[in-house]
Amino acid sequence: MSEANLQTSTVIPQVEVQASKPLKRPPGPWRTAWSKFRRNPYAVTGLVVLLIFIIGGAAAPWLTKYDPAKIDMMFVNVKAGTDGHLLGTDELGRDIFARLLYSARISLTVGFSVAAGSVIIGAIIGSISGFFGGFIDTCFMRLVDVMNSIPLLFLNILVLAIFGTEFRYMIIVLILTSWMSVARLVRGMFLQLREMQYVEAARAIGVSNLGIIFKHLLRNASFPIIVNATLMVGSAILSESALSYLGLGIQAPKTSWGLMLSNAQEFMLVDPLQAVYPGVCILLVVLAVNFIGDGIQDSLNPRQKMSERRIDRWRKSFLKSKI
Amino acid sequence: MEEKLLEIENLTAGFLTVGGTVKATEHLSISIEKGKTVCLVGESGSGKSVTSLAVMRLIDYNGGAILEGSIKFQGEDLAKKSQDEMIRIRGNKIAMIFQDPMSSLNPVYTIGDQIAESIMLHRKKGKKEARKMAVDMLRLVGIPAPEIRVKQYPHELSGGMCQRVVIAIALACDPSLLIADEPTTALDVTVQAQILDLLRSLQKELGMSILLITHDMGVAAEMADRIAVMYAGIIVEEGSANEIFARPSHPYTEGLLKSVPGLEGARGEELYTIRGNIPGLSQLPEGCRFHPRCPYAKDICREKAPPVMAVTEDHYASCWMYSEEGGAAAWKNETKPEVSR
Amino acid sequence: MTEFIIRRTLQSVLVLFLITLVTFGLIHAAPGGPFQIMLAPGLSPEAMEIQAHNMGLDKPLPMQYLSWLGNLLQGDLGYTFKNHVPIGEIIWPTVKNTFILMSVAWLLTLVIAIPWGIYNSTKEYSLSDQTASFISYIGFAMPTFWFGIILQQIFSIKLDLLPLADMYSMDKEGQFGDLMLHLVLPVTVLTLGFLAAYVKYSRSSMMEVLNQDYIRTARAKGVQEGKVIYKHALRNALIPIITIIALDLPLLVAGAAITESVFNWPGMGRLFVQMAVAREYSVLMAITLLTAVIVIFGNLLADLLYAVVDPRVQLGKRGGRSA
Numbered sequence: 001m002s003e004a005n006l007q008t009s010t011v012i013p014q015v016e017v018q019a020s021k022p023l024k025r026p027p028g029p030w031r032t033a034w035s036k037f038r039r040n041p042y043a044v045t046g047l048v049v050l051l052i053f054i055i056g057g058a059a060a061p062w063l064t065k066y067d068p069a070k071i072d073m074m075f076v077n078v079k080a081g082t083d084g085h086l087l088g089t090d091e092l093g094r095d096i097f098a099r100l101l102y103s104a105r106i107s108l109t110v111g112f113s114v115a116a117g118s119v120i121i122g123a124i125i126g127s128i129s130g131f132f133g134g135f136i137d138t139c140f141m142r143l144v145d146v147m148n149s150i151p152l153l154f155l156n157i158l159v160l161a162i163f164g165t166e167f168r169y170m171i172i173v174l175i176l177t178s179w180m181s182v183a184r185l186v187r188g189m190f191l192q193l194r195e196m197q198y199v200e201a202a203r204a205i206g207v208s209n210l211g212i213i214f215k216h217l218l219r220n221a222s223f224p225i226i227v228n229a230t231l232m233v234g235s236a237i238l239s240e241s242a243l244s245y246l247g248l249g250i251q252a253p254k255t256s257w258g259l260m261l262s263n264a265q266e267f268m269l270v271d272p273l274q275a276v277y278p279g280v281c282i283l284l285v286v287l288a289v290n291f292i293g294d295g296i297q298d299s300l301n302p303r304q305k306m307s308e309r310r311i312d313r314w315r316k317s318f319l320k321s322k323i
Numbered sequence: 324m325e326e327k328l329l330e331i332e333n334l335t336a337g338f339l340t341v342g343g344t345v346k347a348t349e350h351l352s353i354s355i356e357k358g359k360t361v362c363l364v365g366e367s368g369s370g371k372s373v374t375s376l377a378v379m380r381l382i383d384y385n386g387g388a389i390l391e392g393s394i395k396f397q398g399e400d401l402a403k404k405s406q407d408e409m410i411r412i413r414g415n416k417i418a419m420i421f422q423d424p425m426s427s428l429n430p431v432y433t434i435g436d437q438i439a440e441s442i443m444l445h446r447k448k449g450k451k452e453a454r455k456m457a458v459d460m461l462r463l464v465g466i467p468a469p470e471i472r473v474k475q476y477p478h479e480l481s482g483g484m485c486q487r488v489v490i491a492i493a494l495a496c497d498p499s500l501l502i503a504d505e506p507t508t509a510l511d512v513t514v515q516a517q518i519l520d521l522l523r524s525l526q527k528e529l530g531m532s533i534l535l536i537t538h539d540m541g542v543a544a545e546m547a548d549r550i551a552v553m554y555a556g557i558i559v560e561e562g563s564a565n566e567i568f569a570r571p572s573h574p575y576t577e578g579l580l581k582s583v584p585g586l587e588g589a590r591g592e593e594l595y596t597i598r599g600n601i602p603g604l605s606q607l608p609e610g611c612r613f614h615p616r617c618p619y620a621k622d623i624c625r626e627k628a629p630p631v632m633a634v635t636e637d638h639y640a641s642c643w644m645y646s647e648e649g650g651a652a653a654w655k656n657e658t659k660p661e662v663s664r
Numbered sequence: 665m666t667e668f669i670i671r672r673t674l675q676s677v678l679v680l681f682l683i684t685l686v687t688f689g690l691i692h693a694a695p696g697g698p699f700q701i702m703l704a705p706g707l708s709p710e711a712m713e714i715q716a717h718n719m720g721l722d723k724p725l726p727m728q729y730l731s732w733l734g735n736l737l738q739g740d741l742g743y744t745f746k747n748h749v750p751i752g753e754i755i756w757p758t759v760k761n762t763f764i765l766m767s768v769a770w771l772l773t774l775v776i777a778i779p780w781g782i783y784n785s786t787k788e789y790s791l792s793d794q795t796a797s798f799i800s801y802i803g804f805a806m807p808t809f810w811f812g813i814i815l816q817q818i819f820s821i822k823l824d825l826l827p828l829a830d831m832y833s834m835d836k837e838g839q840f841g842d843l844m845l846h847l848v849l850p851v852t853v854l855t856l857g858f859l860a861a862y863v864k865y866s867r868s869s870m871m872e873v874l875n876q877d878y879i880r881t882a883r884a885k886g887v888q889e890g891k892v893i894y895k896h897a898l899r900n901a902l903i904p905i906i907t908i909i910a911l912d913l914p915l916l917v918a919g920a921a922i923t924e925s926v927f928n929w930p931g932m933g934r935l936f937v938q939m940a941v942a943r944e945y946s947v948l949m950a951i952t953l954l955t956a957v958i959v960i961f962g963n964l965l966a967d968l969l970y971a972v973v974d975p976r977v978q979l980g981k982r983g984g985r986s987a
Contacts (some may be wrong), residue, residue, distance in 0.1 A: 014804070032853065059966050063773075067839050109684070115771060116668075142678075142679070142682075143879040146679050146682050146683060146686070150686075150920075150952065150959070151914075151952075151956075151957050151959065152844060153921055153922075154921070154936055154951065154952055154955060155952070157921065157936060157937060157942065157948075158687070158948050158952060159942045160940070161940035161941070161943055161945075161948065162690055162691055162693070162943075162945070169822060187680055192800050196795055213782055234805065238807055241807050241810075242808070242809060242922050244923055245807075245922070245925075246922065246937050247919070247937075247941055248940060248941070252726070258809075260814060261807075261809065263684050264813070265816075265926075268813070268816070268817055268821060269821065272821070272822075273816050275810070275813050275830070276819060277814070278810075279806075279807060279810035279811075279814065282805075282806075282807050282810065283802075283805050283807070283810075286804075286805035286806075287802075290801065290804065291801075312835065321665065379884060381880060381883055381884060384880075384883060406889065409886075410886045410887070410888055410889075411886065412886070413883070413884055413885065413886035414884060414887075415886055415887035418884065418885075419884040421877060421880065421881065422879055422885075426876060426877040426878060427761030427877045427878055427881045428878055428881065429878040429881070429882065429896055429900070430878070430900065430974075430975065430976055431899045431903075431973075431974065431975060432896075432899075440885065440887065441885040441886065441887075444885065444886055444887065445886060476975040476976070478975070478976045489881070492881070492882075492885060605870055659779070
């Protein structure tokens with residue numbers, strides 16, 4: 001080999017970028033995701049709509065002077081706009097606008113607490129199952145099988161029939177019938193990541209088991225879990241409204257969109273609009289959280305626009321809360 | 324001069340994206356004579372696969388299109404044909420085999436069905452006869468016990484066997500041109516040699532031309548009559564295989580040859596790598612496309628794209644080094660590194 | 665094959681056993697136990713004891729469980745608490761009614777969804793594809809019962825075209841034409857819900873197949889584009905679709921609690937809701953078990969079908985795919 005050859009054979013792994021400014025620290029995953037999320041019109045609309053409902057629910061006492069539970073037989077089925085009743089009153093003279101606002105509180109509380117509870121329980125079970133494997137894993141996965149073999153809508157109804165239709169029971173039973181997808185997801189992540197190099201490396205430098213779990217693994221699973229959780233919010237809101245409609249959820253004098261619809265169906269002949277408002281609210285909120293979920297998903301992985309797993313999750317939520 | 328079977332002239336093919344057209348190949352010209360093998364060599368991303376898809380007009384299904392130029396095959400311009408006309412040519416006069424044999428076969432049909440399909444399509448044979456011919460084809464490509472194999476599904480065969488089946492499908496209708504897109508890349512080294520041997524002997528037997536696409540100079544050395552080296556969508560050097568190996572004239576070809584690990588090199592010697600990466604198609608550099616990675620780059624290379632120059636008769640390179648305008652003299656005076664081969 | 669079936673059956677029996685335990689346990693975990701509702705109100709303590717003794721409610725729980733399980737195995741579902749009617753007599757007629765409703769909705773869904781999804785896979789972002797996307801989002805976010813109520817308002821009350829609810833009109837019991845009219849609205853509601861999932865599912869499944877190398881091989885062979893899609897791609901794309909279909913089969917019997925309640929359809933889902941409100945625990949247990957059996961059977965069927973349609977799958981060897 002000639003001299004010149006030796007000169008050119010130095011290994012230079014990357015082309016040096018000509019005349020480029022020194023790069024700032026690359027933005028973190030959260031920031032990148034947010035900047036992509038921001039450019040997705042559906043996701044942003046969803047976020048705005050959700051915020052409006054959250055504010056509406058939170059500020060309900062300031063937005064209306066009426067008590068949603070106050071029965072006023074003097075003003076039954078008043079038309080919209082009369083006497084400060086923005087959307088009129090129902091068959092018992094309750095202000096519809098006030099009921100819608102206070103229902104938003106209930107629905108959003110159910111949605112977010114069920115999602116949070118399911119994520120916590122699912123993450124715990126999934127981590128234990130995926131990290132330790134073996135017998136523990138088998139047991140938990142059988143449990144998931146059992147849960148998936150019972151029609152979950154029936155199970156919800158059964159539990160509420162037995163324990164009574166208290167608000168906290170509803171949240172608990174919805175959590176207990178929703179955690180499986182998160183557990184599966186976290187477990188899958190674990191099995192996948194457990195073999196990876198950097199977990200080995202972390203073990204090698206003596207990080208404890210728990211340290212490995214929380215530092216490395218959950219961080220990798222956090223985005224898919226968030227996407228899953230947004231879908232769960234929508235699903236839980238639908239479940240709540242369906243259960244309330246069937247008379248097994250929220251009970252008067254409390255108020256909920258599903259309960260309002262159940263009343264409205266009886267008085268359909270008198271005022272059909274009463275059946276429209278609560279349904280539109282449910283539709284908007286669920287659409288909003290689904291768009292947000294899609295926005296997050298796309299900001300992470302734009303190619304995988306509609307993965308089968310996601311469709312499958314949608315399908316399950318349909319069977320659980322809507323059929 | 325023998326008859327040309329395929330003549331690609333001035334071919335520009337690309338993809339339509341949101342950001343506009345991305346040209347994967349530009350002003351590409353190449354021709355194949357009857358019974359000969361031409362190798363398109365280059366790194367992944369150099370546009371060689373796009374060229375093959377363009378010839379087959381399969382590029383239309385990948386969101387791409389032929390933007391300019393002609394593809395003359397047996398006197399007809401494939402670039403102007405409709406897909407209805409192309410389906411009579413594909414699998415019949417021009418056949419193609421692909422990189423990954425395992426995924427190139429439909430998992431839910433038996434291999435016999437898959438070979439027979441193309442015979443039934445182009446030879447208008449009945450199902451029974453086509454099946455019989457399928458067995459013959461399997462025997463031709465050297466698959467043992469073809470009567471049994473014909474009823475098996477792809478997942479029951481090894482990778483090498485699958486590639487033989489893919490070749491059998493391609494050759495079922497006795498094509499005049501076979502396009503082989505990295506036919507051995509996904510296979511084990513020993514199997515690679517077998518498949519190349521098979522292709523060579525089949526070529527002798529059937530008299531077809533082969534357009535072989537590879538990134539592997541070793542494969543090209545074994546198969547090619549002519550070699551065209553592609554870089555970032557253009558052909559940078561073209562010539563007979565002997566010429567190219569004896570006198571690699573473009574710095575890129577030179578780099579490719581040097582980066583082939585050889586048995587004769589001293590052990591422990593650092594393997595040559597061409598510095599940098601192939602540029603993305605949407606961010607091609609000004610001037611010569613290779614200049615950011617070229618060890619000999621001069622100012623003119625950064626400003627103007629080089630013309631195609633004849634190095635010797637029938638050996639062309641697209642480099643300023645051979646042009647008077649580029650000051651060929653200047654390079655000659657420098658120590659142009661000899662390629663020791 | 666036989667080994668696989670035996671193993672799966674044993675697994676199913678185990679899951680079923682767990683489900684009986686869970687449901688039995690749930691009911692006896694009810695505050696105050698099942699006694700209060702089971703016993704006729706207004707009885708003297710002595711009479712209550714006698715009645716409890718007659719119903720076997722004074723035995724220890726494990727004994728009660730065993731005798732209940734024993735009866736179940738003999739096909740004896742027990743009696744209702746009120747009126748003492750055999751549970752089987754209540755359930756079986758509803759199974760038939762549910763099957764009528766669900767099979768019509770489901771077949772309609774398949775007939776529309778699979779061709780539509782496949783068509784959309786080749787025409788990405790076309791008007792048809794966008795419409796399907798729109799339907800999916802709305803279908804997933806809209807509460808079924810609300811959609812039902814709105815349809816009732818428009819088509820029964822405003823336009824008076826279709827019957828409001830029930831399976832037959834008062835004087836037309838058993839007439840086919842009348843049944844068809846009554847089917848229109850609930851079937852529309854259910855089909856929209858199903859469609860949302862199935863169109864997307866068949867589209868994404870087809871899209872994935874169309875990106876595979878063997879589709880390119882087929883085109884390179886000179887196969888016509890129509891045949892590429894309907895012969896080479898479809899057969900592969902149908903594999904996951906068929907699996908989902910089999911998994912959903914149990915719905916044909918388990919029914920649609922919410923839709924049946926909206927339209928007062930005398931099916932098993934509505935029965936479950938009614939019995940839940942009436943706290944007829946033994947009926948609830950029986951229906952839960954029945955549906956669980958059917959779901960487990962559906963899962964088994966899905967696995968078997970999978971092996972039939974996909975030559976790569978060998979029963980009992982999950983890893984046999986994609987060698």
